[in-house]
Amino acid sequence: MADLEKLGNILGAETIKRIYEDGFSGSVQEAGKMLTDLMKSLRLFTLPFQLSANYQDRITKYFEKVRASVPEANQIQAPASISGPIIERLKYLEENNYLTDLYLNLLSRAIDKERINDAHPAFFHIIDQLSPDEAMLLYALSKDCIYYDYTMDLREDGKRFINTIVKKDTTPKEKIVFLENFNMYIEHMKSLNLVFWQKTHEEAIRVEKKQTGTYIHTQIELTEFGSWFVKACIPENGFIIS
Template identity: 30%
Template sequence: MTDPHVVVASTVAAAQAAATVTPRTVEQIDKFGADVAKSVRLLLFPFQIGGALQDRLERYIDRAIRQVPEERRIEPVESVAYPIVEKLRFQPEHDPITELYIQLLSRAMDRERVGEAHPAFFTVITQMAPDELIFLHDFASRDETLIMSPVGQKIYPDPAWRRARLDKSELSVDIRQEVEDQTFTYEALSQPELFPVYQEHLQHLGLIEYHNQRARHYKQLDLKTRDDSELSIFSMRITHLGRLFLKACAKDISRAVTPAPSAV
């Protein structure tokens, strides 16, 4: 089986060869339809696969191109575009990770937004699980997010456990509601029991971080007595890199997950 790194490394030469198929550059093509068709062919040239997979890949590329206004289209940045197309060959439709690839590919062909298409974001996408994208959107919806975690353990705190923790804090109704609104929406994840894994991985990728400042109402959330099974409460936030990643790769960062009614 061909090493994928070899395939990606050879794409620059392949793209040059494609000039025999598409002799004029994207910027020299006047008609919208011809522009899209030739750009698709240029990107597809190094990745010839059969039948339905080829058709699907062509649709992905077509979508990425059409999201860029015609007057802003440029030839794709090869270091970003070709690795993405190589990955898209086998990405399923209606998959949130597929959408990240398509959005990043679109940025690589947009004169005004090409600077957002940092090559590192491709590597981030290759490592992300769909739940981690939900996780990141949830963090992006707040300045800081409260996390509840068993002291010294990495375990998902279920709703009953979280409610019991807040009951012991004896918060006023208003403050409790504010705390619940600021608490991570664990149940938005398809596998909330993997929350600790996602948290650690997103920290490793540099997309989220512990908050340096104490969370609002922190003192009121402290318990006078606690035991080893008690939930600690701390705050985290999305990093600047995390927000840049969503800006580049999420179709609409403003739709960052709207927390469902809290189960805390």
């Protein structure tokens, strides 16, 4: 009885009525199973509010998806400090937004007693600041570094380098929607301590022993903190490109 009261408080009486009506259109057994599965999901999350009708179906579907990703024997109630802010944010995100996957992955860690140590509360605030393109870049970096090599010419007066020419660039350009923002994305993720961009090697370009330019090799990779974030939040198999 207490579970049904909690269910009613969270979803509202109309939703419970609809579940019963949908279930009874099949059988009493199906209706009972629907409510049982739903309660299994809701017990894992602390919700201090009633879900409004315009998004309650979507949120409960997310609950089921998260619960299904964790072995039942490992399931525990998510800390409210993680589940509350995430569920509030999910109200405003489209289902096909990459960031939705990040929030759901973090929730799945939060209800798994064997992986809850991966679910740092700060990760919510990091996801909150990311763009979908940045999420895609983090996934790419979880598989390999991005290599960016270029040459520059040395001016005749020897005071500065000019004419940058890219020689190698392994950025997954086809997966980035706003490629013109690439440098901004990297700088932003550097400020969040997720990635770093370092020069790995530089060699002088010479003609008849006179330096005429320079060849610079760089790479972008995850920081240790970035690796922890990726482990907790980024889907292991990446994102589906629609």
